């Protein structure tokens with residue numbers, strides 16, 4: 001499953017019961033941040049459990065290009081010798097962030113208050129995504145961006161020589177925007193403040209505090225407010241990355257819809273700003289149990305047991321929950337297609353600017369599989385066919401989007417006829433072992449033959 005190159009179609013026929021333990025990869029959001037903050041600390045940060053998906057590898061390469069010493073010691077074990085706040089060197093070449101919106105937006109933030117220039121690009125998916133949401137607040141610090149129309153990549157960012165701190169209210173619910181502003185604030189004198197109407201994933205705030213920065217978080221009338229005092233000396237850390245709840249969602253949802261399944265996903269991160277899917281699934285009647293809840297490395301974790309759940313019913317997902325499950329709507333839509341009744345997902349406009357337009361990708365793909373789906377600009381509704389009721393029998397476009405590819409392979413596992421995704425390559429961006437992991441649980445996939 002190469003992330004780039006020739007498309008690799010993959011077919012999922014109906015699966016027998018899934019059983020066993022699913023050791024999903026390290027958290028993607030936390031992996032990016034470990035590398036970036038490690039690069040900005042003075043001394044050596046050691047990381048275990050790092051996700052070695054292409055998105056994170058591209059961020060590791062970027063940190064080396066800005067002057068940090070990045071070393072891989074073994075599976076998931078990395079060290080990064082940081083250059084200190086404001087210590088980034090000017091990269092000699094273009095920074096290619098591949099498929100990763102998180103990578104490019106956070107790295108732009110991290111360099112925006114250092115007087116160097118860097119040119120950023122990415123794959124066709126990333127080059128189509130909006131960057132103005134990040135370059136606009138970075139301009140308030142004094143950084144200058146020149147990109148294609150609409151602020152699209154490739155884009156050159158020149159960091160501010162005399163940065164000023166910023167007080168910014170995010171116009172969209174985006175942890176990437178919040179994080180870019182906070183990372184830029186690291187090298188601005190005084191307090192940089194970000195206020196968000198809805199709290200998004202808070203790994204940046206947690207990790208900044210862990211590295212020794214002064215961060216205060218409070219809920220105010222204007223929203224969730226994070227203040228950071230600039231120019232701290234970041235102290236290197238030992239970081240154990242928890243397993244990714246967004247990756248866990250795929251085997252968990254597969255177990256819920258494939259008859260006879262029971263799996264355990266050990267050690268998954270259950271930070272409340274990330275765990276909205278699991279609340280939603282329980283609201284629908286999913287049989288989930290959280291075993292051994294504990295805290296590791298400042299993040300709540302537990303072992304999650306999931307059993308086949310034929311009695312799931314459609315619900316309206318509260319829009320205020322969207323930020324805490326934003327990456328999980330594609331796989332939720334697959335579960336919804338296997339539940340009784342309609343699942344309505346309002347307040348999901350942000351899905352239209354992910355690795356693909358995920359509302360459109362899911363609506364078209366599920367319709368091709370025989371489901372009824374309604375959509376508006378800001379919502380979509382999947383009309384469930386009941387357990388095992390999805391006809392399937394379609395080839396669906398993955399659109400350079402790992403989560404679309406994985407969602408439709410899981411749809412095929414519970415459908416009446418096999419489902420093919422036209423390119424499983426993008427799965428390597430976040431979940432390189434997806435196929436062997438699912439096969440160990442009992443799934444069966446078939447690579448399409450050359451002339452298929």
Ligand code: S3P
Nearest residue numbers: 029102173174175176177326327
């Ligand atoms: C992420 C934030 C979210 C999410 C993405 C990871 C992060 O994006 O969809 O997969 O690590 O900050 P937005 O900030 O665009 O909501």
